[in-house]
Amino acid sequence: MKRSVVSLIAFAIALLAEPALAAMKVFACEPEWAALAEALGGDRIEAYTATTALQNPHRIQARPSLIAKVRSADLLICTGAELEVGWLPILLRQSGNTGIQPYTPGYLEAALLVPRLEMPTVLDRAAGDVHPQGNPHIQTDPRNIARVAVALAERLAQLDPDHAAEYRARHQDFSARWQAAIARWEKQAAPLKGITVVAQHKYWVYLFQWLGLREVATLESKPGIEPSVSHLETVLTTLQKDPAKLIIRTAYNDARPSEYLAEKAKIPAVMLPGTVGGTEQARDLFSLFDDTIHRLLAAAASS
Amino acid sequence: MYKRTFLALGLASLPGVVQPATAGQSELEQTRTEMREMRQAYETRIEALENRIEELEARQETPAAETAAPAETPAPTAEPAQGTAPTAANAFNPAISQILEGTYTHAPDGTRLLPGFFSAGEIGPEKRGFSLAESELALSASIDPYLYGTAAIALEPGGEVAVEEAYFQTLGLGHGFTVKGGRFFTAIGYLNEIHQHAWDFFDAPIAYQALLGTEAAGNHGEDGVQLRWVAPTDTFLELGAELGRGKDFTSNDRNKNGIGAAGLFAHVGGDIGASHSYRAGLSWLGAWPKDRGSAAVDLDNVEVLNLFEGDSYVYAADFVWKWAPNGDPSYRNFKLQGELLWRDEHGMLTYDAEGASGGANRSGYSSDQLGGYLQAVYQFQPRWRAGLRGEWLHSAHLDLGDNAETLPDADHDPSKYSVMLDYNPSEFSRFRWQFAYQELTDNESDQQVILQYVHSLGSHGAHQF
Incomplete structure (x- = not known):
C-alpha cells in the first residue's frame, strides 16, 4: 500500500518535472x-x-x-x-x-x-x-x-x-x-509613395514612414478610444478638404467603423494583417510584408 | 575636443596663481586632488552634452518624428530615452496610482445582523446617501534586483488612513517560487485577492461578509508571509501556503507569539482554444481565535456582544471562466465566476460578555455554515457591461449549547440578488449602477440602489486574471 502511494507520488513528480528538453x-x-x-x-x-x-x-x-x-x-x-x-x-x-x-x-x-x-x-x-x-x-x-x-x-x-x-x-x-x-518591397510599393490614407488606430506610423504614405486622419479620436459616430463625421469633413485614397485597419480592429466610413467617403477600406497570422497569406515574416504590400497595391488600384 | 583641452589648461593654471608660496606639501596635494575632481566633473558634463547633440541629430534624421519632442521642451519624463532601459510600469519610480471612488446609496435603514451567523459586523451597505468610498493610493517598484515592493494605502472618507496591503515579493528565488512578506490579501477564494475597485459589483458577496467577516467593500487581509510555487507544467498549477498573525476575522488580532492564522491554496488554470480561459481553486483558512467578538441580536431583541474561543476553519472552492471572441476582450467578453465557502467552527461561546441583556454565559458552540455566489458579467459593447449575481447562505449545523435559550437559531437561509450595469469611457474610468434585492432574515426583505464611480489616475496598473 505504502509503496504504491510512493510510486504514485514519484510518478506525479516525474510528470510535473517534465524532462529537460x-x-x-x-x-x-x-x-x-x-x-x-x-x-x-x-x-x-x-x-x-x-x-x-x-x-x-x-x-x-x-x-x-x-x-x-x-x-x-x-x-x-x-x-x-x-x-x-x-x-x-x-x-x-x-x-x-x-x-x-x-x-x-x-x-x-x-x-x-x-x-x-x-x-x-x-x-x-x-x-x-x-x-x-x-x-x-x-x-x-x-x-x-x-x-x-x-x-x-x-x-x-x-x-x-x-x-x-x-x-x-x-x-x-x-x-x-x-x-x-x-529592396523588393520598396520597389513594389513605389506607386504607393505619397498617397493619403486614413488609419483606424495609430498602428501604422512606421509602415507609413517607410513607404511614404501620408496619414490624414484616424478613426479613433484619441489613441485607444473606440471610434464614435460623431468623430467619424468629423473625419468625413476632414476628407472633403484633404481626400484620402484608402482606409486602413489591422486584423483585430472592428471592421464596422472603417466599412461605415468607406461607404460614406466612397473610398476602399483595406484590412492589413498587422502581424504574422493576421491573414491567411501572412504565414511568416516574409509573407506578412508580401501580403501587406499586395493588399495596399490592390486597394489603391481599385480606388 | 580642443575646447576640453583649453578648459583643462585654464583650470590647471588657476591653482598656481592662488597658491600661497608658503603652502605645505599636503595642501598642494589637496589642491591637485580637487583639480582632478573638477576636471573629471567637467569632462563628464561635456561628454553628456556631446551625447545629447548626437541624439538630437539622430532624431532630426527621422522625418516623421515631427511629433517628437523639440529639444527645448523639457518633457516630464526627462530624456525621452531611446536608450537601453526596459519599460518600467511608469517612467517614474515608483509607479504611483490613485483610485477615486464614490457612491450614492439608497437603502432602508436597519441593523443587518444575520441571526445564527457570527460575523465581524453588520452586512453592508455601511453608508446611505452620497459618500466618498475609500481612495486607494498605490505605490510599487522594484526594491532591488531581488525584491519587488508595493503598498496600497486606503484613505478613508472619514479621514482615517489604513494600510490595505504593503508587502515585498521576491523576484530572485527562481524554480517557480515566490515569497511575499508583509500585509497582503489572504489567498482564500477568488475575489479576495482582487482589490475592491476592480470588482464587478460594488460590494463583497454576503458569504464573504458573514463567513469571512469582511467589510461590505473590503478584503480579508493578513500580516505574515506567503509562499507560492508555480509548477513547471503547460497547464497552470500553483500551490501556496501562508502564516500570519490572524489580524482579521475569522481570527482576532491579539498580542501573542507564534501564529494566529494559516492558509493553504491550490490553483489550476489554462486556455481552451483561443477564446476560452479559466482558473479554478481550492483554499483553506485556519484560525484559532480567543475572545473574538461578534455582535448579535438576542431573543429579547437586545444587541449583545458574544465572544468565541476555539477553532475556525474556512474551506473555499472557486472558479472563473472567461470568454472573448478569438481571445480579444476589447469589444465583447463574458465572465462567469462562482465561489463556495464553508466555515466549520467549534469551541466555546460567551453570550453577552458586556452584560447588556441577560448577563454573560459561557457554553459549548459548534457550527457548519456555507455560502456562495454565482455571477455573470457580459461586455456587450466596448464601453458597456451588464452583470447578474445570485448569493446564498445556509446553516447546515448550529449548536449553541445552553446559549440556545438566549440566542436565535439560524433557521433562515439569507439570499441576495443583484443586477449591475456599468459604463466605461476608457480603461481608466467607470460609472456603475447596481440594484440589489435581499432577504437576510425571516420577515425582512429590502432593496438597494447603489450608484458608483471608480476612476484611476496615474500609472497604468496591471490586473490579475
Whole structure:
C-alpha cells in the first residue's frame, strides 16, 4: 500500500518535472517576435506567442496559461514601450522565473532597439492612451525587424553558447534574404509613395514612414478610444478638404467603423494583417510584408 | 575636443596663481586632488552634452518624428530615452496610482445582523446617501534586483488612513517560487485577492461578509508571509501556503507569539482554444481565535456582544471562466465566476460578555455554515457591461449549547440578488449602477440602489486574471 502511494507520488513528480528538453523555450508577447525567433533559432528553439494577430496586445489579460508559459521560458521577447503594461508585469512577478526578469539576458524589449516615433512631449491621459516611450507598433516597418533580429540572434547565442555559431550563421542568412526582400518591397510599393490614407488606430506610423504614405486622419479620436459616430463625421469633413485614397485597419480592429466610413467617403477600406497570422497569406515574416504590400497595391488600384 | 583641452589648461593654471608660496606639501596635494575632481566633473558634463547633440541629430534624421519632442521642451519624463532601459510600469519610480471612488446609496435603514451567523459586523451597505468610498493610493517598484515592493494605502472618507496591503515579493528565488512578506490579501477564494475597485459589483458577496467577516467593500487581509510555487507544467498549477498573525476575522488580532492564522491554496488554470480561459481553486483558512467578538441580536431583541474561543476553519472552492471572441476582450467578453465557502467552527461561546441583556454565559458552540455566489458579467459593447449575481447562505449545523435559550437559531437561509450595469469611457474610468434585492432574515426583505464611480489616475496598473 505504502509503496504504491510512493510510486504514485514519484510518478506525479516525474510528470510535473517534465524532462529537460534540448530546445530553448522562447516566450514571445506578439506573433512577429515568435516568427523572428523561429527564423533565427530553427529547431533549436520552441517559440510560444502570448497573443495572436486577432488580439489587441494592449488589452489581453494575465491569463493563468501565460504565467505557466513564462515560468518555463528561457528567453522572453516583447515589444515593450508599455504595449504589454496591463499584463506582462504580473506574468513576470508571478512566474518565479529569475532568468527572464528585466535586466537579465533572458529579457528582450524590441522597441528599445529601434528609433521610435510619436514620442509624447507631455504625458496626459486627456490625450488618450499615450505611451511615454512612443508608438509601440514598430513591427510594421521591416527595417525595425532587421534591427531586432541583430539583438535577438546575439541573445540566442549568449543563452545557448554551444550553438552560438549556428545562430549567427542563421542570422547572416536571414539578414541577407531580408535585405533583398526589403529592396523588393520598396520597389513594389513605389506607386504607393505619397498617397493619403486614413488609419483606424495609430498602428501604422512606421509602415507609413517607410513607404511614404501620408496619414490624414484616424478613426479613433484619441489613441485607444473606440471610434464614435460623431468623430467619424468629423473625419468625413476632414476628407472633403484633404481626400484620402484608402482606409486602413489591422486584423483585430472592428471592421464596422472603417466599412461605415468607406461607404460614406466612397473610398476602399483595406484590412492589413498587422502581424504574422493576421491573414491567411501572412504565414511568416516574409509573407506578412508580401501580403501587406499586395493588399495596399490592390486597394489603391481599385480606388 | 580642443575646447576640453583649453578648459583643462585654464583650470590647471588657476591653482598656481592662488597658491600661497608658503603652502605645505599636503595642501598642494589637496589642491591637485580637487583639480582632478573638477576636471573629471567637467569632462563628464561635456561628454553628456556631446551625447545629447548626437541624439538630437539622430532624431532630426527621422522625418516623421515631427511629433517628437523639440529639444527645448523639457518633457516630464526627462530624456525621452531611446536608450537601453526596459519599460518600467511608469517612467517614474515608483509607479504611483490613485483610485477615486464614490457612491450614492439608497437603502432602508436597519441593523443587518444575520441571526445564527457570527460575523465581524453588520452586512453592508455601511453608508446611505452620497459618500466618498475609500481612495486607494498605490505605490510599487522594484526594491532591488531581488525584491519587488508595493503598498496600497486606503484613505478613508472619514479621514482615517489604513494600510490595505504593503508587502515585498521576491523576484530572485527562481524554480517557480515566490515569497511575499508583509500585509497582503489572504489567498482564500477568488475575489479576495482582487482589490475592491476592480470588482464587478460594488460590494463583497454576503458569504464573504458573514463567513469571512469582511467589510461590505473590503478584503480579508493578513500580516505574515506567503509562499507560492508555480509548477513547471503547460497547464497552470500553483500551490501556496501562508502564516500570519490572524489580524482579521475569522481570527482576532491579539498580542501573542507564534501564529494566529494559516492558509493553504491550490490553483489550476489554462486556455481552451483561443477564446476560452479559466482558473479554478481550492483554499483553506485556519484560525484559532480567543475572545473574538461578534455582535448579535438576542431573543429579547437586545444587541449583545458574544465572544468565541476555539477553532475556525474556512474551506473555499472557486472558479472563473472567461470568454472573448478569438481571445480579444476589447469589444465583447463574458465572465462567469462562482465561489463556495464553508466555515466549520467549534469551541466555546460567551453570550453577552458586556452584560447588556441577560448577563454573560459561557457554553459549548459548534457550527457548519456555507455560502456562495454565482455571477455573470457580459461586455456587450466596448464601453458597456451588464452583470447578474445570485448569493446564498445556509446553516447546515448550529449548536449553541445552553446559549440556545438566549440566542436565535439560524433557521433562515439569507439570499441576495443583484443586477449591475456599468459604463466605461476608457480603461481608466467607470460609472456603475447596481440594484440589489435581499432577504437576510425571516420577515425582512429590502432593496438597494447603489450608484458608483471608480476612476484611476496615474500609472497604468496591471490586473490579475
